[in-house]
Amino acid sequence: MAAAGFLLFWAPVYWHYWGLDNFLFLCDLALMFGCLGLVLQSPLLISSQTLSILLISVFWIVDAGWHVVSGHNLFGATDYMFDSQYPLWLRLISLFHLVLPLVLLWALDRTGYDRRAFRFQALVALAAILASRTAKASLNINFAYTNPFSHRQIGTAPVHLTVTFLAVAFGLYLPAHIGLRKLFAPSVRTNS
Numbered sequence: 590m591a592a593a594g595f596l597l598f599w600a601p602v603y604w605h606y607w608g609l610d611n612f613l614f615l616c617d618l619a620l621m622f623g624c625l626g627l628v629l630q631s632p633l634l635i636s637s638q639t640l641s642i643l644l645i646s647v648f649w650i651v652d653a654g655w656h657v658v659s660g661h662n663l664f665g666a667t668d669y670m671f672d673s674q675y676p677l678w679l680r681l682i683s684l685f686h687l688v689l690p691l692v693l694l695w696a697l698d699r700t701g702y703d704r705r706a707f708r709f710q711a712l713v714a715l716a717a718i719l720a721s722r723t724a725k726a727s728l729n730i731n732f733a734y735t736n737p738f739s740h741r742q743i744g745t746a747p748v749h750l751t752v753t754f755l756a757v758a759f760g761l762y763l764p765a766h767i768g769l770r771k772l773f774a775p776s777v778r779t780n781s
Contacts, residue, residue, distance in 0.1 A: 592624035592692075594773060604678055610724040613717050615731055615757070616645050620685055622713070623693050632776030636706035637713070639693040640765040643688075649686045664737040685703075698771065701776035707766040711758045718754050722746065 599620070603611055611617060619642040626634025653670055657664040662668055670680050714731075721733035732753055735741050743749045 590628070593628040595685075596621065597625040602679065602682065606675065607709050610728060610730060613724060613730045614722045615641060615714060615717055616649065616686060617715055618713060619645070620689055623689055627692070627696055630700065630701040632700040633705055633709060635693055635696045635700055636769065636776065637710040639690070639697055639702075640706050640769055641710050641714070642690050642693065643765045643769075644761040645685045646690050646715075665740075666737065680713040697773050701775040702769045702773035704770065706769070707762055710762055714757050714762070715754050718750055718757065722750060 600612075603617070612621070619638040622634050623638035624640065625631070626638060648664065649667060652662050652664045653667040655661070656667060656671055662671075667683075669675065670683060672680075703739045718733055720732050721730035724730045724733070726734045729735055733750060736743055736749075736753070
């Protein structure tokens with residue numbers, strides 16, 4: 590029930606301060622679906638959001654850590670964490686990037702890993718990346734407008750969105766999926 594309580598606190602606070610578009614971020618979707626998965630004890634939701642958040646959180650931690658050490662962010666995904674226009678308590682809520690992967694891994698140990706997680710999460714990511722293109726370009730949610738390295742769009746909008754989706758699905762999710770399949774027993778509900 591702690592997951593439900595946190596979600597009931599987090600969602601209205603984030604909506605108020607960051608706006609509705611913020612819920613398109615893959616990490617925020619992982620928090621929402623992951624907490625729902627914990628409440629429902631759903632191996633599919635727990636599994637899909639674990640593979641979603643694992644490497645995203647690593648990049649978030651590296652980006653924030655780089656800023657702490659150098660004074661500049663590496664990718665720019667954590668600029669808001671160092672923006673004093675936002676209250677410190679609000680920025681600290683984003684430390685869920687550190688906690689959520691650990692909680693979901695613990696839950697996977699109990700539920701097993703649902704082998705359908707990769708396909709499910711790839712569809713969630715595709716929908717989120719496409720929807721992110723409707724948000725303000727300045728937000729660059731899920732890098733739907735510019736990539737995190739050159740800070741430019743790759744080709745036309747459809748090409749950029751396709752490359753972004755493929756990078757997320759096969760560069761982040763597939764390696765996590767392969768690793769989680771090896772580390773955790775299949776969930777009882779999937780038996781595959």
